[in-house]
Amino acid sequence: xxxxxxxVLSLFFFVAAASTQTANAQARKDVSLQFKISRxxxxxxxxxxVALLTDIEEYYDENVGAGxxxxxxxxxxxxxxxxxxxxxxxxxSGFTRPEYLSVKVSIRYRSFYIAIQFCRxxxxxxxxxxxxxxxxxxxxxxxxxxxGYEPEYILESLGNLLDEFTREYxxxxxx
Numbered sequence: 001x002x003x004x005x006x007x008v009l010s011l012f013f014f015v016a017a018a019s020t021q022t023a024n025a026q027a028r029k030d031v032s033l034q035f036k037i038s039r040x041x042x043x044x045x046x047x048x049x050v051a052l053l054t055d056i057e058e059y060y061d062e063n064v065g066a067g068x069x070x071x072x073x074x075x076x077x078x079x080x081x082x083x084x085x086x087x088x089x090x091x092x093s094g095f096t097r098p099e100y101l102s103v104k105v106s107i108r109y110r111s112f113y114i115a116i117q118f119c120r121x122x123x124x125x126x127x128x129x130x131x132x133x134x135x136x137x138x139x140x141x142x143x144x145x146x147x148g149y150e151p152e153y154i155l156e157s158l159g160n161l162l163d164e165f166t167r168e169y170x171x172x173x174x175x
Contacts, residue, residue, distance in 0.1 A: 040172035041138025042118055044099050047173035051100035052080055052091040058107045069107065071151035076105055079155050083162040087170060098134070101165070105154060112154055113144040116161050118169070139168065 056073045080103055081091045099120035106113050118139035123132045141161050147154050 040168060041120070042169045042172035044097075044120070044173060046097075047169070048088065049090050049092055049097065050084055050169075051095060051097040052077070052084070052093065053095075053100055053102045054080060055102075055104045056107070057104070059109065069147055069149050069151050069154075071105070071107065071154055075151065075155065076103065076158065079158050080162060083159055084166065087166045089166065089169075103158070103162075105158065107147065107154075110146050110149075111144065112147050113142060114154070114158050114161055115142045116140065116165055118165070139165070141165070 054073055054077045056071065056076055058068065058071075080101075084091045099118065102115075102117045102119060104115045104117075106115075117137045119135045119137050121132060121134045122136040122138065123130060125131070141164060143157050143161055145153070145157060
């Protein structure tokens with residue numbers, strides 16, 4: 001009788017533990033259904049409109065005599081708008097969307113770098129607590145170089161990076 005009681009209790013605890021694990025697994029499964037896995041970090045609902053932010057930083061050494069090379073924020077913005085428009089995307093200004101493309105050109109003496117970043121809201125869960133991060137960088141390319149006192153090389157390099165972005169962006173959003 002004692003053995004049968006032990007067997008019944010053991011079976012009861014085993015079934016109770018199994019059902020608890022199944023309920024926890026179901027709860028985790030339900031939470032994970034809220035998230036869509038992103039392979040590129042570039043997926044958006046209305047991909048035709050791209051919020052575009054441009055910035056230029058210029059630092060020159062007067063002792064070297066570099067002077068300004070004639071690159072302006074307007075030239076950078078025009079290059080971005082042209083490249084995006086060529087593939088059927090519509091650039092918009094400012095933070096008009098939760099995701100945006102940030103283009104920064106920095107000129108330091110005779111050198112420059114271009115940083116292109118696609119930023120978006122990202123949500124994630126840690127121990128059943130859900131978090132949201134706005135402006136998370138999900139795609140990025142950086143290109144360093146020397147400008148040779150001509151803005152055309154910088155704009156050409158920017159164009160190449162934008163072409164890479166648009167290829168990957170359109171691929172990620174194709175249906």
